[in-house]
Amino acid sequence: MKKDIWKEKTKTCNERDATFTTVSGIPVKVLYTPDDLSDFSYDHDLGYPGEFPFVRGVYTNMYRGRLWTMRQFSGFGTAKDTNKRYKYLLKHGQTGLSVAFDFPTLYGRDSDDPFSRGEVGKCGVAIDTLRDMEILFSGIPLDQISTSMTINPPAAMLLAMYIVVGEKQGVPSNILTGTIQNDMLKEYQAQKTWIYPPKQSMRIITDIMAYCSEHVPKWNTISISGYHIREAGSTALQELAFTLKNGFCYVEHGMKAGLSVDAFAPRLSFFFNSHLDFFEEVAKYRAARRIWARLMQDKYNAQNPRSYLLRFHTQTAGCTLTAQQPENNIMRTAYQALAAVLGGTQSLHTNSMDETYALPTENAVKIALRTQQLIAYETGVVNTIDPLGGSYFVEELTNELERGAYKYFERIDKLGGVIKAIEKGFFQKEISRSAYEYQRKLERKEKFQVGVNIFEEDEQPKIEILKIPRAVETAQIRQLKKIKRERNGRKVREALKELRRAAEGGENLMPKIIACVRVYATLGEMCGTLKEVFGEYHEPIIF
Amino acid sequence: MRNRRCAVDKRLRQLIRGDKRVIAQTITTVENATDPKVLEQIFPHTGKAYHIGITGPPGAGKSTLVNVLCQHLLTDGKKIGIIAVDPTSPFSGGALLGDRVRMTDLSLHKDVYIRSMGSRGSLGGLAQKTKDVALVLDAAGMDYVFIETIGVGQVELDIAQVCDTTVVVLVPESGDSIQAMKAGLLEIADILVVNKGDREGSDRFMLELKFAFELREQVTGWDFPILKTIATKPEGIPELGAAIAAHRSYLEGCGMLEKARKIKLKRRIHELIENRISSHLREHMIGEHELDTMLDKMYRRKLNPFRVAARIADRIIRPQ
Amino acid sequence: MARKIRVLVGKPGLDGHDRGAKVVAAALRDAGMEVIYTGLHQTCESIVEAAIQEDVDVIGLSILSGAHMTLFPKVLNLLKKRHASDIVVIGGGIIPQADMKKLEKKGVKKLFGPGTPTSEIITWIQEATVKKRSRPKRGTVKPTKKLRQKAAVKRRSGKKSARQKKKPKHKKK
Numbered sequence A: 001m002k003k004d005i006w007k008e009k010t011k012t013c014n015e016r017d018a019t020f021t022t023v024s025g026i027p028v029k030v031l032y033t034p035d036d037l038s039d040f041s042y043d044h045d046l047g048y049p050g051e052f053p054f055v056r057g058v059y060t061n062m063y064r065g066r067l068w069t070m071r072q073f074s075g076f077g078t079a080k081d082t083n084k085r086y087k088y089l090l091k092h093g094q095t096g097l098s099v100a101f102d103f104p105t106l107y108g109r110d111s112d113d114p115f116s117r118g119e120v121g122k123c124g125v126a127i128d129t130l131r132d133m134e135i136l137f138s139g140i141p142l143d144q145i146s147t148s149m150t151i152n153p154p155a156a157m158l159l160a161m162y163i164v165v166g167e168k169q170g171v172p173s174n175i176l177t178g179t180i181q182n183d184m185l186k187e188y189q190a191q192k193t194w195i196y197p198p199k200q201s202m203r204i205i206t207d208i209m210a211y212c213s214e215h216v217p218k219w220n221t222i223s224i225s226g227y228h229i230r231e232a233g234s235t236a237l238q239e240l241a242f243t244l245k246n247g248f249c250y251v252e253h254g255m256k257a258g259l260s261v262d263a264f265a266p267r268l269s270f271f272f273n274s275h276l277d278f279f280e281e282v283a284k285y286r287a288a289r290r291i292w293a294r295l296m297q298d299k300y301n302a303q304n305p306r307s308y309l310l311r312f313h314t315q316t317a318g319c320t321l322t323a324q325q326p327e328n329n330i331m332r333t334a335y336q337a338l339a340a341v342l343g344g345t346q347s348l349h350t351n352s353m354d355e356t357y358a359l360p361t362e363n364a365v366k367i368a369l370r371t372q373q374l375i376a377y378e379t380g381v382v383n384t385i386d387p388l389g390g391s392y393f394v395e396e397l398t399n400e401l402e403r404g405a406y407k408y409f410e411r412i413d414k415l416g417g418v419i420k421a422i423e424k425g426f427f428q429k430e431i432s433r434s435a436y437e438y439q440r441k442l443e444r445k446e447k448f449q450v451g452v453n454i455f456e457e458d459e460q461p462k463i464e465i466l467k468i469p470r471a472v473e474t475a476q477i478r479q480l481k482k483i484k485r486e487r488n489g490r491k492v493r494e495a496l497k498e499l500r501r502a503a504e505g506g507e508n509l510m511p512k513i514i515a516c517v518r519v520y521a522t523l524g525e526m527c528g529t530l531k532e533v534f535g536e537y538h539e540p541i542i543f
Numbered sequence B: 001m002r003n004r005r006c007a008v009d010k011r012l013r014q015l016i017r018g019d020k021r022v023i024a025q026t027i028t029t030v031e032n033a034t035d036p037k038v039l040e041q042i043f044p045h046t047g048k049a050y051h052i053g054i055t056g057p058p059g060a061g062k063s064t065l066v067n068v069l070c071q072h073l074l075t076d077g078k079k080i081g082i083i084a085v086d087p088t089s090p091f092s093g094g095a096l097l098g099d100r101v102r103m104t105d106l107s108l109h110k111d112v113y114i115r116s117m118g119s120r121g122s123l124g125g126l127a128q129k130t131k132d133v134a135l136v137l138d139a140a141g142m143d144y145v146f147i148e149t150i151g152v153g154q155v156e157l158d159i160a161q162v163c164d165t166t167v168v169v170l171v172p173e174s175g176d177s178i179q180a181m182k183a184g185l186l187e188i189a190d191i192l193v194v195n196k197g198d199r200e201g202s203d204r205f206m207l208e209l210k211f212a213f214e215l216r217e218q219v220t221g222w223d224f225p226i227l228k229t230i231a232t233k234p235e236g237i238p239e240l241g242a243a244i245a246a247h248r249s250y251l252e253g254c255g256m257l258e259k260a261r262k263i264k265l266k267r268r269i270h271e272l273i274e275n276r277i278s279s280h281l282r283e284h285m286i287g288e289h290e291l292d293t294m295l296d297k298m299y300r301r302k303l304n305p306f307r308v309a310a311r312i313a314d315r316i317i318r319p320q
Numbered sequence C: 001m002a003r004k005i006r007v008l009v010g011k012p013g014l015d016g017h018d019r020g021a022k023v024v025a026a027a028l029r030d031a032g033m034e035v036i037y038t039g040l041h042q043t044c045e046s047i048v049e050a051a052i053q054e055d056v057d058v059i060g061l062s063i064l065s066g067a068h069m070t071l072f073p074k075v076l077n078l079l080k081k082r083h084a085s086d087i088v089v090i091g092g093g094i095i096p097q098a099d100m101k102k103l104e105k106k107g108v109k110k111l112f113g114p115g116t117p118t119s120e121i122i123t124w125i126q127e128a129t130v131k132k133r134s135r136p137k138r139g140t141v142k143p144t145k146k147l148r149q150k151a152a153v154k155r156r157s158g159k160k161s162a163r164q165k166k167k168p169k170h171k172k173k
């Protein structure tokens, strides 16, 4: 046997003193051969692009038909500042928008809230009322672009604002395309932006799903996100398993709310991280598609083939960027972007090299965008579909991740499902343990970061930084005060009262929220009203 | 020297007035036994606080319960001190103290002082340290001192014994191990609480507990209550407050409070004597060097530990 | 037994990125320290109150939201108001170099950039605590005016020498 001969020979070879595991700690063998895929069936396990179980891709001809959407997440300062950046990006060939909101907006607080001090416009754009959204999208035709909004507890309000801005542009809601993140489960698990307790959050989410399936049918109502789980320190396997399990949890809630699975499942989309370990990432996306398709068919009895499709956005891993030797981040991001493309992503954000310092400058963002364009137009990797498919290693790693995910599903089920497991701190504990473990590996030099724990330099990096002036906060507050003065206070109070009544009862909240938005109720007023009815969430902190 | 005395008096006055910074620093001193005089100085000012122990398995909702119970008690204008004890990592001696997170509503209240304690190594023992810290809070004019501990080991049971009223908090999930707990944890309970009453199985668990404890009241004379709470809602908190008050008047009514506190003082005396003697022994009677050479001989079986111990002990008990 | 180092690890403001705070908290625990973790979304007031009640040696704040220029000075001011400026304030997060310098001038004793090994943070805290504890009268008893002046002079000169010592070591990481 040739293999035995080779195996004998390897015994005489010295191995480097290194740890041969993926970045998530999965052991990697020196060589993979057909033996690793003993009961592998091409038709059953892989199939064809656009065909069940979609391992090779969700569309029939993938990037031969259409490239992924290049979508750079951005937003800072006031709506006017961000509007300018959007126009810059569109001019340079970006094909979709992705809105980053500031912290007060993410938490449903107004810019004049005491908790917002120092945070207004810092990490994203500040939105208080419809007026800000009108400015944000002025001169950008909503019927020609798709917009992704990274927003969770106040997702319903921001979507409502978007719908009304569309109306004002003469674009009816049934042709609007885009995504709201609206994934509260991962917030409780990892990202920790919350207002209400899980049960109430799930109600808002199902209200959105129900409303959109009728009125905004092309909108992706939830972007089920592993990205933040990974950023919080999880392994690739945990990202895969927790994200998909969250996805199934939304499916179950939608069905429990009386929706037919095929009415909303096609509008669920996913959002993954692309981390350092190249093959592990590619395998992760492939495994995700297979798991989703199989369970949607077998367990949830979806009939519409579109319900089987796991479509996803990818962002390269922010947590892998280093402050040291920041130019290296360009290369890191490039490899990560390549993994996402080889994994069949539908849209992609590439991080800018300076993001460990502050929000990216225009120039840094342009390089990040060019990185994607380079992959698309120079490397040739887009010419054929799933070029890594059939690699013994990649297929085995795909299988391995899939098996691991099912094991996690079982554990979560034993705890009583996703929400119970959140209340018990299961995910939180798993993630912080992995984060700590990884940090220790870095410090023991079992894992490396160039410039941080290997090939270090003493020099201070010289890097241009985008500063958000303090004036942004005062300007934003002034604008808010002005709107509060000018709007019809009585109408606002009435609309909010209606919202409260709907929240106390079981009526769908979306039409009420849209009514509030129309009369320029502030985000803080709407979220505050719901908070009074729904209560606030407190995390079960556990290390 | 006079100056120092002055400063000490001033500090004591600040402590008694309830200055939080001084309370905090005094606790540090006491915890680390850096100035043994401190406890002597504050002792005359103690004896007024009512001590309530809250114990139970991790995650039962003890901290959450303390948070809402205290808010309930604060409406009467009472002053409250809280000691939250978390287990220390056995490997490093460090600790992650997270109980405060549940008590953020209280943290800024002017009449509340919260202190987290890691259960430290053996010297002096955690239970004793906790008692010392409780004394500081007592002297600082607290009407109630709450001591939250995890009810698993002997140490925690010891701590419960400094308290006038001990509340044991269980959750519906504890149902499975009720037999095992009966021996230890439940023995010390004056009030039993089933928290997370919103969870499945809480009513059945309540019934089981009531059944298991039917006989107990006849033995002690105290009408042993079993209460259901939902700390997160909150629900059942006034009832818990009332049960604590009832236990207190029961103890006071039959003279048990004084009796129990005297027993505790007596035990304290014993402990202190033991501490003194054992640290004296360690320091003076058995020199490290002497012991090391003997260890070597014992290891090589030239000496036996029984003989060695007897010889050293005799030297102390019957000095020539 | 040696007196334990007590550290409060806090996350003021709105951002929920607690990965760094938790990793550091766990590392400090494993280095034998007692770590009081305040949880997310804390106000500066409650952080300072907790630090005082817990009598910590060090407050470590993790801020990734860009609000560092608001939150750090606020904590420092509140500490000053409570006569507790002896508590060492340090921090970490996404903080540009220029801001770091400004904050250090305002009284933040040390800011750790992304990628700092936890061992470096541990050593720094250990050394700072030794220094802090060896300073006489940690503002415990409110000293008389004369004493206060003396202490102030001492503190000032102490700080200066510390800064001088740090200067040659100015390279990052």
Ligand SMILES: Nc1nc2c(ncn2[C@@H]2O[C@H](COP(=O)(O)OP(=O)(O)O)[C@@H](O)[C@H]2O)c(=O)[nH]1
Pocket: A423, A538, A539, A540, A541, B056, B057, B058, B059, B060, B061, B062, B063, B064, B065, B099, B102, B195, B196, B197, B198, B199, B229, B230, B231, B232, B233
């Ligand atoms: N469902 C429910 N959860 C509770 C209740 N009381 C506390 N919890 C939750 O249980 C978890 C642990 O609470 P904590 O007070 O830290 O428990 P401790 O370890 O006993 O102090 C937290 O997530 C609380 O929010 C309750 O009555 N019902």
Ligand SMILES: [Mg+2]
Pocket: B062, B063, B064, B099, B148
């Ligand atoms: Mg607790």
